[in-house]
Structure formats: C-alpha cells, structure tokens
Amino acid sequence: MSIVRIGAGAGFQGDRIEPAADLAERGELDFLVFECLAERTIALAQQARLNDPEAGFDPLLERRMRAVLPACSRNGTRIVTNMGAANPKAAAACVRRIARELGLPLKIAAVTGDDVLDRIGSHVLVETGRPASELGHRLVSANAYIGCEGIVAALEAGADVVICGRASDPALFLAPLVHSFGWAMDDWERLGRGTLVGHLLECTAQVTGGYFADPGCKFVPDLANIGFPLAEVSPDGNAVITKLPGTGGLVSRATCTEQLLYEIHDPARYLQPDVVADFSRVTLDEVGPDRVAVKGASGTPASGSFKVSVGYHDGWLGEGQISYGGANCVARGQLALELVRERMAGCRDTIAEDRGDLIGLNSVVPGAVASRSEPAEIRVRYAARCVDRLTAARVAEEVESLYLCGPAGGGGVTRTVREIFGIASTTVPRNLARIEHEITEARDEVA
Structure with missing residues (x-):
C-alpha cells in the first residue's frame, strides 16, 4: 500500500458525531479511529459495569456506529476505537447487533487485557507513594495503557471493527499503520513517526482549529462547521495532515504546532507503550491550503512498562x-x-x-x-x-x-x-497485561 488515509472520528467521549459521519462518507479512508477515553471516563465505566455486567462501554457507541457503519462498510473503511472502555466484549456485541440490523456482514473484534485490577495491589502509586492495595475497598479500577499489539493482531485476522479498552491514544492510529505497511515492532523510527501521526490526530478538531480559535488573535473560518482531520501517511511514516474540502476550520502550521506540543512533557522522550517517540526534530510545512507535511519524528526502544490509570x-x-x-x-x-x-x-x-x-x-x-x-x-x-x-x-x-x-x-x-x-497512576511490566482479541461476525447470527 503506497498511502494510507486515516481519519479521526472522535477525540473524547462527548465529541461531535456529524464530522465523523462526513469523514466516513467522503473521506476515502482506509481507517477511521475513535478515541473516546479519559482517565476518569474509564473509572466511571468500571463503576457502571459493577452495577450492570452488560454495561461499561461508551454510552455514545450505538449512535456513532449507526452514523458511520453503512458508509464505512460501503467504502471499505475499517474502524478502530477504544469505546469498549471497561467492557470491550459487550461493546463488540452491541456493534454486532447494529451491523446485523443494518445487514452489514462485518467482522468485529474485541481486544482485552488492559484491565489489571487483580494484579495491581503491590504496585506503588505515584501520587501517594503507597501501594495500591492500601486503597482497600475504595479501589475501583486499574487499566493499563496498552500498545498496538492486540489491535494489529485483530486487523491481521481480518476485523472490520476493532474495539478495545484503555490503550494509548496514539496506539489507536499506530496500529493501522503497522498493519498496513508491515512495520516491524522494533523499527523505532517508523514507530515514532506513526506515533506522531496519532498524536496529531487524536484530539480531532484541535488540529483543525478547535481549541485554537481566539477572536482578534487567531481567526478560524466557519468554526460552526469544523471538519475533523485526516492524515495521508507514506510507508516511511511521514504524513500530510489535512481535512475534507468544504468543511470549516483550518489546518495550518500553527494549529499543528499547538497540537504537537499538547500534553507533551519532553518532546524528545514521549513515552509510549510501543516506542519512546522523539518529536524534537519534527518539521511542519504548509504544502497547500489546509495541508501540512509532517516529517522528522523518530524513536527509541520502549521502556518495557505500561502506565496504569487507577480509579478509586x-x-x-x-x-x-x-x-x-x-x-x-x-x-x-x-x-x-x-x-x-x-x-x-x-x-x-x-x-x-x-x-x-x-x-x-x-x-x-x-x-x-x-x-x-x-x-x-x-x-x-x-x-x-x-x-x-x-x-x-x-x-x-x-x-x-x-x-x-x-x-x-x-x-x-x-x-x-x-x-x-x-x-x-503507576507503572507495571508490560507482561502483566494479558492482551487477547476475539473476533465474531455479524452474519454468524443472521437467521
């Protein structure tokens, strides 16, 4: 595959749905990614699952899937999302039911293994300096930020829709690139570049002018109809960030720079489960209207640990x-x-x-x-x-x-x-997370 087109369908749980549906319809995408989890979001999802074993996934999952599944199926666009939250299997069952109702014979995968609640007790929390076990009955959840391994495996197995729980945000975008281009999991330079693509896309409209607009200082056209971003990624991992024609907002060197630095402690050592990404030599060049070429990211070997978000x-x-x-x-x-x-x-x-x-x-x-x-x-x-x-x-x-x-x-x-x-938060050895995937087909249940 020479170019992979990957779009961002959500940047948080309450994100707008219409721009994602537009991407699914007109984006000519290979992949559409929905990133919907925050630290507190998954703790609340775990609490919901405790009250109802069939709950615990994103409450907007059904609305989003009904909005995009027909176009994605028709256009050959595959979906990756963390809307499984605390219950990826139940989320997959929900999507399977929707696909069946719509007559779409899709393969749907649930990726599990991020839930490490039963193995977190002895690990020391950064904020308290004490073991997680000391929270006792107050402890609700412990979810590791897994990498792209399980998602890649599900894509390799032919999944049309991949649903996971707590994964690293950039890993949701990195996995389709690893799968499509056949990157080795020790190709640190390409993994670093793919991580940069994911980081630029993961907050949707933040890179197309949302959270950037500042009247009188930074003008963003037609903000009411802002479009979500997509990336045209080359086999070497470099990319062009853009958006659909006719949508509001803008993609510029300035919008990409702000997103590049968003939530980054050290641009030269952006710790991710699959790679330690290096953004310190990244270049951003405007190569056309709403088109920014992104080059120069790299990476070094991952730490061998997963960050864990602990809710209590x-x-x-x-x-x-x-x-x-x-x-x-x-x-x-x-x-x-x-x-x-x-x-x-x-x-x-x-x-x-x-x-x-x-x-x-x-x-x-x-x-x-x-x-x-x-x-x-x-x-x-x-x-x-x-x-x-x-x-x-x-x-x-x-x-x-x-x-x-x-x-x-x-x-x-x-x-x-x-x-x-x-x-x-704390960290755990990556082998503490037992990552698996399970694929079912919507047509398996068609009478």
Whole structure:
C-alpha cells in the first residue's frame, strides 16, 4: 500500500458525531479511529459495569456506529476505537447487533487485557507513594495503557471493527499503520513517526482549529462547521495532515504546532507503550491550503512498562451555586461564601477540602481582576469534597438556604451531590497485561 488515509472520528467521549459521519462518507479512508477515553471516563465505566455486567462501554457507541457503519462498510473503511472502555466484549456485541440490523456482514473484534485490577495491589502509586492495595475497598479500577499489539493482531485476522479498552491514544492510529505497511515492532523510527501521526490526530478538531480559535488573535473560518482531520501517511511514516474540502476550520502550521506540543512533557522522550517517540526534530510545512507535511519524528526502544490509570472512591462532592447582580454584587457574593463556610463549620471532620469562588471574578484566575471595576454580575460557587453523602447534601442545602437566609438579591440556585472518583497512576511490566482479541461476525447470527 503506497498511502494510507486515516481519519479521526472522535477525540473524547462527548465529541461531535456529524464530522465523523462526513469523514466516513467522503473521506476515502482506509481507517477511521475513535478515541473516546479519559482517565476518569474509564473509572466511571468500571463503576457502571459493577452495577450492570452488560454495561461499561461508551454510552455514545450505538449512535456513532449507526452514523458511520453503512458508509464505512460501503467504502471499505475499517474502524478502530477504544469505546469498549471497561467492557470491550459487550461493546463488540452491541456493534454486532447494529451491523446485523443494518445487514452489514462485518467482522468485529474485541481486544482485552488492559484491565489489571487483580494484579495491581503491590504496585506503588505515584501520587501517594503507597501501594495500591492500601486503597482497600475504595479501589475501583486499574487499566493499563496498552500498545498496538492486540489491535494489529485483530486487523491481521481480518476485523472490520476493532474495539478495545484503555490503550494509548496514539496506539489507536499506530496500529493501522503497522498493519498496513508491515512495520516491524522494533523499527523505532517508523514507530515514532506513526506515533506522531496519532498524536496529531487524536484530539480531532484541535488540529483543525478547535481549541485554537481566539477572536482578534487567531481567526478560524466557519468554526460552526469544523471538519475533523485526516492524515495521508507514506510507508516511511511521514504524513500530510489535512481535512475534507468544504468543511470549516483550518489546518495550518500553527494549529499543528499547538497540537504537537499538547500534553507533551519532553518532546524528545514521549513515552509510549510501543516506542519512546522523539518529536524534537519534527518539521511542519504548509504544502497547500489546509495541508501540512509532517516529517522528522523518530524513536527509541520502549521502556518495557505500561502506565496504569487507577480509579478509586474519593468521597462525595457537594456543590451549590447562586447568582448576584447589580451594585455591590461582589460584596454580597463574598458574604454568601462566608455564611456558608460558617454554617458548615460543625462538619469540618467530614469535609476533606472545600472551595469558594466568585465566578466572573476569581474562579479561573484568582485575584486576576481584583483591580478592575466591579462586574455587573457574579455567580457564587461553593463546593466541598466530603467523607459521606450526608455532608455533601448539607453543603448543597446551605447554598440553597441563601435564598432567604443570605444577602439580598440571590437567585438561580443549582445543587449537585455526586460521588467522586479519584485517579492515581503507576507503572507495571508490560507482561502483566494479558492482551487477547476475539473476533465474531455479524452474519454468524443472521437467521
């Protein structure tokens, strides 16, 4: 294969679906990749699976697959996704059912092995310096960021749709390239280049002008109709990043540079499960409208370890918000916060931490606007992480009580009480993850 066309269909769980459907229809893609997991997302998915053994995968899986499967099947586009979250097998069963309903005889693979919960106990968490086992019954999930191995195996076996759980984001894109070009898993230079392609595509619209637009500073045309990116990848791993004609947004050296540096600690040592990628000598050249040539990435051998994201119960969040407007609104908002804190003083033993903000004044950049004229309105937010649900509910109730027991003119109260999941991390030897894949065909179940 001389060129592989690979598109990004999602960059997080709540990403837009329409641009992915457009890519599936018009992109002439070999592969369409949906990256939908964050650290907290999979912890919540594991909790859902505990409550229902058939749950635990991405709640938008069905909508996304119904939107793209017909076009992908018709155009020969294969799908790779981590929407399996905590339950890849159940996700695969869901996609199989959809394909069967649509009359599409697709092979669907579930890749498992990232769940290492039963093997994580002795491993020390970076954030606490203590073994994961000390979390006891609070421990909910432990998922390793696996590499492309299982995905490649599923593609080699002929899967049209590959669904995994927690994998490294770039690995979702690297796997189709390894499969298509037959790259060796110790070809560090090409693996580094494929990782760069994945890193540039993994956040979808961030590289086509989303999260880049800044009115008056950085103009992005037709942002309402922003298109998702695709890459035209050569056998040597170098690529051109582009988007579909007629879509909004832009692909430029600037958008690609921002995405290149996104979530990168050391550009010369981007630690991934398959390779330590080196982006320090990457070049980005605009070779046409919305076309950026990407070259120069490399890599060195992988560390032999997998990062693991550990989810655990971390108490309850109680939160309340109320608005104040007009003259002296800041002073009234500050008084509201002081009253709530004073009234919650008797619960200090069951409050781990709390925070009070005046949204519109100091909630994002504390003190940054203190010297400016008073805003026309502010919104008070008080939140506390509590040991138990009862205390969290009390927090929300005290904010609501400000209607009649607080400063003048408060309104628009909202209340939230929810369980909190904390996230910690560690590393494990890669052989701790038992990576497997299982393929079934939609037509196997057609009567």
